[in-house]
Amino acid sequence: MRDKIIYVLGLVAILLLARDLYLITGFPAERNQGVIFKIIFFHVPMAITALTCALVAFTSSILFLVTKKFQFDALAVAVTEVGLAFLAGNLITGSIWGRVAWGIWWTWDARLTSALVCWLLYAGYLMLRNAIEEPTQRATFAAVFSIFAFIDVPIVIFSIKWWRTQHPQPVFWGGGSFPPDWKAVFGWQMLAVLLVGVVFTLVRLRQEQFQREIDSLRRMAHAL
Amino acid sequence: MAFVRQVLVIMAKDLRAELRTKEAINASLSFALVVLLLFSFAFDPSEETTREISGGLLWIVFAFAGTLLLNRSFARELGNDCLDALISAPIPGSALFLGKALANYVLVMAVELIALPLFGVFYNVRWTSQFWQLMLVIALGTWGMTVTGTIFSALTVNIRLREVMLPILNFPILIPALLGAMQLTSTLVAGKPITVENDAWLKMLIGFDVMYTAVSVFLVETVLVGG
Numbered sequence: 001m002r003d004k005i006i007y008v009l010g011l012v013a014i015l016l017l018a019r020d021l022y023l024i025t026g027f028p029a030e031r032n033q034g035v036i037f038k039i040i041f042f043h044v045p046m047a048i049t050a051l052t053c054a055l056v057a058f059t060s061s062i063l064f065l066v067t068k069k070f071q072f073d074a075l076a077v078a079v080t081e082v083g084l085a086f087l088a089g090n091l092i093t094g095s096i097w098g099r100v101a102w103g104i105w106w107t108w109d110a111r112l113t114s115a116l117v118c119w120l121l122y123a124g125y126l127m128l129r130n131a132i133e134e135p136t137q138r139a140t141f142a143a144v145f146s147i148f149a150f151i152d153v154p155i156v157i158f159s160i161k162w163w164r165t166q167h168p169q170p171v172f173w174g175g176g177s178f179p180p181d182w183k184a185v186f187g188w189q190m191l192a193v194l195l196v197g198v199v200f201t202l203v204r205l206r207q208e209q210f211q212r213e214i215d216s217l218r219r220m221a222h223a224l
Numbered sequence: 225m226a227f228v229r230q231v232l233v234i235m236a237k238d239l240r241a242e243l244r245t246k247e248a249i250n251a252s253l254s255f256a257l258v259v260l261l262l263f264s265f266a267f268d269p270s271e272e273t274t275r276e277i278s279g280g281l282l283w284i285v286f287a288f289a290g291t292l293l294l295n296r297s298f299a300r301e302l303g304n305d306c307l308d309a310l311i312s313a314p315i316p317g318s319a320l321f322l323g324k325a326l327a328n329y330v331l332v333m334a335v336e337l338i339a340l341p342l343f344g345v346f347y348n349v350r351w352t353s354q355f356w357q358l359m360l361v362i363a364l365g366t367w368g369m370t371v372t373g374t375i376f377s378a379l380t381v382n383i384r385l386r387e388v389m390l391p392i393l394n395f396p397i398l399i400p401a402l403l404g405a406m407q408l409t410s411t412l413v414a415g416k417p418i419t420v421e422n423d424a425w426l427k428m429l430i431g432f433d434v435m436y437t438a439v440s441v442f443l444v445e446t447v448l449v450g451g
Contacts (some may be wrong), residue, residue, distance in 0.1 A: 119394040121397065128389060133384075141379050141450065144379065144443050144450075155400040161400075162428075
């Protein structure tokens with residue numbers, strides 16, 4: 001049953017992505033920035049998906065500490081890994097856009113810097129997990145660190161915003177304008193990228209469960 | 225009041241143990257000196273340029289030297305299973321944590337207050353013109369560093385690669401605090417006071433300290449027994 005859900009969701013995500021890609025390539029180039037502007041259809045959904053992942057990781061870390069149920073630990077690690085991948089995608093697409101629009105791969109602008117700091121924060125989470133052998137200890141310590149990291153995200157964003165700002169203002173809530181048909185495709189694209197995130201998380205979650213089963217079988221075998 | 229006494233007992237114990245051996249504080253101090261020296265090769269130590277980046281330089285020295293001290297905080301208790309004895313002692317985990325954090329705070333502050341005048345001498349920076357405001361920023365920044373450093377010291381004490389993990393976990397979390405402290409220190413060392421324009425950094429530092437102290441006190445029990 002679980003496997004079928006994963007396949008169906010994956011298929012829906014692929015179809016949606018293909019449809020969006022077809023529509024996006026059909027759109028005319030943006031007046032000032034040209035074709036590169038269309039990277040926004042990938043760049044922004046990936047950022048939102050990564051943020052959603054951080055929120056889910058935070059919630060499931062708290063739930064683990066409260067309930068001590070390992071499903072929540074598995075969810076936390078699955079979602080953190082997926083979020084890290086999406087944040088990396090966000091950073092890379094942003095970098096490509098920056099190369100074309102600004103002429104440089106990287107600049108120490110507020111959003112770029114905060115995204116990089118968040119990436120490092122959650123990379124630390126995975127490194128911490130790798131360094132601990134005992135499952136209960138690993139889950140507990142990782143959950144504590146995840147809570148620390150999530151609290152840091154808004155402080156990082158605001159402090160670095162005071163530090164400097166060069167990133168283009170948001171197209172949606174700032175002064176920019178987005179034609180209605182682009183908006184619709186953007187909504188679908190958002191859904192597609194989120195779905196890809198969900199599918200990745202489910203696959204990773206299954207791996208985590210298998211891993212635990214293997215570990216417990218191994219312990220049983222050693223006990224014999 | 226019993227709680228305050230417990231905190232002070234732990235703090236006194238840690239300070240006494242450190243001051244008798246002086247191993248961590250000596251290492252930290254000489255490391256701070258080495259880093260200060262290295263910066264003179266990396267940047268032209270003439271007055272103009274160093275004053276602009278002095279806040280950054282100082283806090284990098286403080287963060288590196290502080291990490292050496294913080295690493296020892298819980299690692300010191302590993303021998304003879306002292307950590308287990310401390311955890312089973314009839315005091316709350318938060319008292320143990322705050323006592324250790326305060327002891328670390330005193331030690332890190334001591335290293336910083338020695339490194340600061342040396343920095344002034346080596347780089348010909350007259351840092352005393354806004355003395356009390358600078359002290360306030362250093363006190364706040366160091367508390368942020370110590371409080372997260374102490375909880376991560378407890379978190380990493382029993383794991384592989386302990387010495388490496390502490391800075392890997394602590395520095396990214398500390399970035400907002402370090403950024404604020406660097407900005408304010410650069411301004412103050414240049415002789416300009418904190419005004420309405422940059423007091424947002426001061427508020428952010430205070431907020432960071434309060435929030436992470438609260439979260440650490442709340443979660444420390446989980447860290448100590450959860451292992």
